[in-house]
Amino acid sequence: MVIGVPKEIKNNEYRVGLTPASVSELIRQSNTVYIEKDAGTGSGFSDENYRAVGAQISPDAKTVYAQSEMIIKVKEPLSDEFKLIRRDQIIFTFFHFASSKELTLAMQKQKCICISYETVEDASKKLPLLIPMSEVAGRMSIQQGAKYLEKPQQGKGILLGGVPGVPPAKVLILGGGIVGTEAAKMAAGLGADVTILDINIERLRYLSEILPPNVTSLFSSEETINKLIKTADLIIGAILIPGAKAPKLITRPMLKKMAKGTVLIDVAVDQGGCFESCVPTTHENPTYIEDNILHYCVANIPGAVPQTSTQALNNVTLPYIKLIASKGWREACSLNIGLSKGINILNGKIVYQPIAQAFDLPYEVLEDLLT
Numbered sequence: 001m002v003i004g005v006p007k008e009i010k011n012n013e014y015r016v017g018l019t020p021a022s023v024s025e026l027i028r029q030s031n032t033v034y035i036e037k038d039a040g041t042g043s044g045f046s047d048e049n050y051r052a053v054g055a056q057i058s059p060d061a062k063t064v065y066a067q068s069e070m071i072i073k074v075k076e077p078l079s080d081e082f083k084l085i086r087r088d089q090i091i092f093t094f095f096h097f098a099s100s101k102e103l104t105l106a107m108q109k110q111k112c113i114c115i116s117y118e119t120v121e122d123a124s125k126k127l128p129l130l131i132p133m134s135e136v137a138g139r140m141s142i143q144q145g146a147k148y149l150e151k152p153q154q155g156k157g158i159l160l161g162g163v164p165g166v167p168p169a170k171v172l173i174l175g176g177g178i179v180g181t182e183a184a185k186m187a188a189g190l191g192a193d194v195t196i197l198d199i200n201i202e203r204l205r206y207l208s209e210i211l212p213p214n215v216t217s218l219f220s221s222e223e224t225i226n227k228l229i230k231t232a233d234l235i236i237g238a239i240l241i242p243g244a245k246a247p248k249l250i251t252r253p254m255l256k257k258m259a260k261g262t263v264l265i266d267v268a269v270d271q272g273g274c275f276e277s278c279v280p281t282t283h284e285n286p287t288y289i290e291d292n293i294l295h296y297c298v299a300n301i302p303g304a305v306p307q308t309s310t311q312a313l314n315n316v317t318l319p320y321i322k323l324i325a326s327k328g329w330r331e332a333c334s335l336n337i338g339l340s341k342g343i344n345i346l347n348g349k350i351v352y353q354p355i356a357q358a359f360d361l362p363y364e365v366l367e368d369l370l371t
Helices: 020-028 047-052 061-067 101-110 131-148 178-189 201-210 222-228 267-271 306-335 353-359 366-370
Strands: 002-005 032-036 056-058 070-072 090-093 113-116 170-174 193-198 215-219 234-237 263-266 287-290 293-296 343-346
Touching: 002 061, 020 032, 020 047, 020 306, 032 047, 032 061, 047 056, 056 061, 070 306, 090 306, 101 343, 101 353, 113 306, 131 178, 131 234, 131 263, 131 267, 131 293, 131 306, 170 178, 178 193, 178 201, 178 215, 178 234, 193 201, 193 222, 201 215, 234 267, 263 267, 343 366
Parallel strands: 002 032, 002 070, 032 056, 070 090, 090 113, 170 193, 170 234, 193 215, 234 263, 263 293
Antiparallel strands: 113 343, 287 293
């Protein structure tokens, strides 16, 4: 199969779809790989690194798209890329369709095959391609939160872990999945007073067993959230409903209950955000103030640490890419049912129900289209 990797063009997105090591694996499998010039530079990989393992360097994105049967990206295509996508071309990337009707309609129009990293499942119904980026985002949410609690950043001026004789910051984490768990580990390790909320009691039991004593796990409810936000210094939104929009757990009126300088970090921004006041931001302009509350809503948090993120992502995506490249997407999906869950849009038809529900658009059953 002919595989192409364009350079990411989202604001301050330095990750790349394939590492030279992954390209080497694909070349050994008798595939052809085109890499856009300088696509890997931000992740520490030069064009020469790719040439050395057999990749061909293309001068621009237009050439990569024109040459390739399957495109491997990290983030969703942006408007400048829509017209480059061809009918029946496989696009394998993070799409997060539920947060963008424009993207959804554009991919339907192009009649391509959209396979979303974030909805691929494994045998245990977990999301293996989302996990490493969730781990990075969870840890980074605390790293960024600690910085934005500083007074020059318009935070409260609190050291996350405190010092002897002075209490640490209070960190509230909404959601006990991968993002929330990693955020709790990071915050607890720095000495913060951490509370993590979830609605799955079994998950809460597990978190109580693995997290240190300075982490309290509580069952989430509107009453509990309203109580805890009054004293929280840093609030992490870590809610995920696979493929669907995140619920709004913190509404605009609730901001008035928080102390000035409280920091909100919405890791769920890719899926529309779990704070009503969430507006997607960039690494270039990451924060804004609303009702005296500092919001950090960067839509590609792991993009700030591309060397770590690119390698972590490739560790999990490469087996699926190799399977699709060797068998074609139809046979690959029949051999791996979890991969078929990643198909969100097929030749103009929405085949992942939460996306259709998000925008009140027609939904088709994937199996019906394959028979």
